Structures are given as structure tokens and as C-alpha cells.
Amino acid sequence: MSFYKFARTIVGFYMKPVFRMNVIGKENIPQEGPIIVCSNHISNWDPLVVGITCPRNIYFMAKEELFKNKLLSTLLRKVHAFPIKRGMKDRTALRNALDILKEGNALGLFPEGTRSKTGEVGDGLAGAGFFALRSEAQVVPCAIVGPYKKGKKLKVVYGTPIEMDPLRERKASAKEVTDIIMQEIRLLKQKNS
Structure with a gap:
């Protein structure tokens, strides 16, 4: 068993009963080929929740500061996280993400770039649209419907992949594609709140 699968099993064993997790739409996630899972961002727990469901x-991209500690850096890399410099163009991180997709893997993104203070789905940054347009990945919207409270139900809802070909063909802007992704996440959240 890989370290990633081991870590996912251990974290899932703890988190699933604590947050009474209900996962909906797992069948919407393509089994193979490159995918980008785009989720709303309401808590520091979100990457773990998407990772185990x-x-x-x-x-996942993670802020560069987390990689300054050697032990944490090693652990993060073993669970497929890689660093990104926030607030500036980080060409290395962009290349890493595109390579991950080119190899047919799954990339997890939180297009809002930061946690929502209100729990509402905010506007996304253009990065999600950039990766969707520059790759052949299918984009899977995901809504995490909280709250993260012991004993309360937490829903993780995966929607059907967003049709990207027409957007790529008409050379839509990265921001427009991100807006479409965020709207899909909003609709998933509304339907499952």
C-alpha cells in the first residue's frame, strides 16, 4: 500500500464519523484521464475532505510557507502536495500542475484562493480556468456543504464534468471559464443545502 493510500485510510477513518460525511456523486468522477476537481473553500479541512472522498x-497546490519545515514538507510531498508562491506568478508551480494533468492525473483546486469567511461560494481566480483551457482535463465541480461541527452532517457533492470543448474551441478567457466553474459549484451547494 502506498503512503498516500495509507494516509487517506487513516484520515478517513477519523474524519468520516466525526463529521458524519455524506458523499454524493462519486460516480461523476472519471475513472481515468486528466481531471481537475474544483471545490469551494470553507475550512482548512477541505483538502483532506476532497482527498479522502x-x-x-x-x-494539491499548497502555500510555499508550509514547505519550510522539513518534516512537514516531506509529509506533504508524500501525499501529493506541491508548493506555490501566493500572490505572484509561480511558473514552476504552473508547470508542475500542467505536467500532473499531462500525465493523466487528478489535480485538486480551490478556485477562490482563500477560505470563505461567510461559507458562501465566492468569486474564483483565473487560475482554474487557465488550467482547464491549457490542458485536456475534464473539470469536475465539487461543493462542500458544511458546517464542520462534530455530530453535524457534512456533505461532499461531486457534479458532472463541465463541458470544456466548446469553451476551448471559442478561446474563452480563463476568467470566464473560472466563472462558469464557480457557478456550477454554487448550484451544487444550493441543491444540497
Whole structure:
């Protein structure tokens, strides 16, 4: 068993009963080929929740500061996280993400870029649209419907992949594609609140 699968099993064993997790729409996640899972962002727990509920091994960007500690850096890399410099164009991180998709893997993104203070789905940054347009990945919207409270039900809802070909063909802007992704996440959240 890989370290990733081991970590996912251990974290899932703890988190699923604590947050009474209900996962909906797992069948919407393509079994193979590159995918981008785009989720709303309401808590620091979100990457763990997407990681344990997505049936595929998923790679996440994480803020560079987390990699300064050697032990934490080693652990993060073993669970497929890689660093990104926030607030600036980080060409290395962008290349890493595109390579992950080119190899047919799953990339997890939180397009809002930061946690929502209100729990509402905010506007997304253009990065999600950039990766969707620059790759052949299918984009899977995901809504995490909280709250993260012991004993309360937490829903993780995966929607059907967003049709990207027409957007790629008409050379839509990265921001427009991100807006479409965020709207899909909003609709999933509304339907499951």
C-alpha cells in the first residue's frame, strides 16, 4: 500500500464519523484521464475532505510557507502536495500542475484562493480556468456543504464534468471559464443545502 493510500485510510477513518460525511456523486468522477476537481473553500479541512472522498489520487497546490519545515514538507510531498508562491506568478508551480494533468492525473483546486469567511461560494481566480483551457482535463465541480461541527452532517457533492470543448474551441478567457466553474459549484451547494 502506498503512503498516500495509507494516509487517506487513516484520515478517513477519523474524519468520516466525526463529521458524519455524506458523499454524493462519486460516480461523476472519471475513472481515468486528466481531471481537475474544483471545490469551494470553507475550512482548512477541505483538502483532506476532497482527498479522502475522491476515489482518485489527487494532487494539491499548497502555500510555499508550509514547505519550510522539513518534516512537514516531506509529509506533504508524500501525499501529493506541491508548493506555490501566493500572490505572484509561480511558473514552476504552473508547470508542475500542467505536467500532473499531462500525465493523466487528478489535480485538486480551490478556485477562490482563500477560505470563505461567510461559507458562501465566492468569486474564483483565473487560475482554474487557465488550467482547464491549457490542458485536456475534464473539470469536475465539487461543493462542500458544511458546517464542520462534530455530530453535524457534512456533505461532499461531486457534479458532472463541465463541458470544456466548446469553451476551448471559442478561446474563452480563463476568467470566464473560472466563472462558469464557480457557478456550477454554487448550484451544487444550493441543491444540497
